[in-house]
Amino acid sequence: MTDKTDMTDKTDMTDIILLKQGEIVLKGLNRREFEDKLVSNVKRRLKPFGEFNIYCMQSTVYIEPQGDCDMDAALEAAKMVFGATSAARAVACEKDKDAIVEATAAYLKPQLETARSFKVESKRADKRFPMGSIELSQYVGGTIQDRFPHLMPDMHMPQLLINIEIRENAAYVHGPAEPGAGGLPIDTGGHMVALLSGGIDSPVAVYMMARRGVRIIPIHFFSHPYTSQMAKQKVLTLAKILSGYCGRLTVEIVPFTEIQEEVSRHCPQEYSTIITRRFMMLIAEKIAAYNACTAIVTGDNLGQVASQTAQALAVVEECVELPVFRPLIGFDKKEIVDRARIIGTYETSILPYEDCCTVFTPRRPRTKPRLADVVKAEASLDVKALVDGAISGIERV
Numbered sequence: 001m002t003d004k005t006d007m008t009d010k011t012d013m014t015d016i017i018l019l020k021q022g023e024i025v026l027k028g029l030n031r032r033e034f035e036d037k038l039v040s041n042v043k044r045r046l047k048p049f050g051e052f053n054i055y056c057m058q059s060t061v062y063i064e065p066q067g068d069c070d071m072d073a074a075l076e077a078a079k080m081v082f083g084a085t086s087a088a089r090a091v092a093c094e095k096d097k098d099a100i101v102e103a104t105a106a107y108l109k110p111q112l113e114t115a116r117s118f119k120v121e122s123k124r125a126d127k128r129f130p131m132g133s134i135e136l137s138q139y140v141g142g143t144i145q146d147r148f149p150h151l152m153p154d155m156h157m158p159q160l161l162i163n164i165e166i167r168e169n170a171a172y173v174h175g176p177a178e179p180g181a182g183g184l185p186i187d188t189g190g191h192m193v194a195l196l197s198g199g200i201d202s203p204v205a206v207y208m209m210a211r212r213g214v215r216i217i218p219i220h221f222f223s224h225p226y227t228s229q230m231a232k233q234k235v236l237t238l239a240k241i242l243s244g245y246c247g248r249l250t251v252e253i254v255p256f257t258e259i260q261e262e263v264s265r266h267c268p269q270e271y272s273t274i275i276t277r278r279f280m281m282l283i284a285e286k287i288a289a290y291n292a293c294t295a296i297v298t299g300d301n302l303g304q305v306a307s308q309t310a311q312a313l314a315v316v317e318e319c320v321e322l323p324v325f326r327p328l329i330g331f332d333k334k335e336i337v338d339r340a341r342i343i344g345t346y347e348t349s350i351l352p353y354e355d356c357c358t359v360f361t362p363r364r365p366r367t368k369p370r371l372a373d374v375v376k377a378e379a380s381l382d383v384k385a386l387v388d389g390a391i392s393g394i395e396r397v
Ligand code: ATP
Pocket: 194, 195, 196, 197, 198, 199, 200, 201, 202, 203, 219, 220, 221, 222, 297, 298, 299, 300, 304, 305, 307, 355, 356, 357
């Protein structure tokens, strides 16, 4: 049996992270492809925190530090990777029932001291291990209870769930796992462009589509000098926060001043927002074509503002062929705000810099525009020249 001081040292040295796969386990023949993406995404995300051996086995991603690693930061980063439902730090120990008890007692000591009830669950991937999983759980549970007599076994609602896994190279012990980001690994759902304003909604929309495995190319329409450099910086800050989930993001910043001025000069005010939105769609579709994107994502939400009635949304998307995805369409504002807080974009989104649309907002926008009227209203504009002009001025950051 290992002496306790030794064990503490050993636990410090052999702490690893286990990530449990989510929906990937439901995949059929292409499951390997999803797992490989998940592993390579985890590898890329953990690079700044040290050298790790990362691999996938039986629906779990193993993250093993090789030498000195920042395990706290690695766990936080791993929890943000789409494709995993939970993350837990675990300790490795010898594949021996008493070594497992010692590891459990040392590694989970604070939890064992404070919990009132517990349960041990064992999984035995290495079938050569001499005890069955139920037998092992009973042995570890009984011995732990002798040492922490206040603990009551509870098979249904334990306060502390102790997990034991017997694997090829070692046994692992861990407490309750923390929630992972869920969804599917980035790059398994193709590419899409997303209209990213500096508001609360569109960053959440980007997050939600990325969570379905989509690689996002954010587009921001920038109306200098009506909107300031600070407003642009805010969008870049949002993109930076989102890249913690979405992987590297290159924002396409489209100069939009000329289009907005032309629309406000030549088109009836009641249609100016709708026409401006149609320009955004046309430009987004061009950028999508250059980047092999299959859809356009926006942060629209039914009924929130005049340009987000069903009729207005239909007129806006009429000018493009690509599908337009609006993941927030049925959310309440409060639900969007809650999500923005969780993903960490809210505080940046509420910074008070103006958006190009607010600067040119008409006093009486049409809430039920008719397509024919809108087409007529924009007839005096040289749409193609304006779109090409904006595209040629794109800055990529
Ligand atoms: P958000 O909080 O995302 O700005 P919102 O409720 O303020 O949304 P609008 O300003 O009407 O709604 O914009 C609707 C959608 O149009 C946004 O969610 C975004 O996808 C897109 N959009 C608006 N302005 C811009 C912009 N300047 N650059 C890029 N996309 C934009």
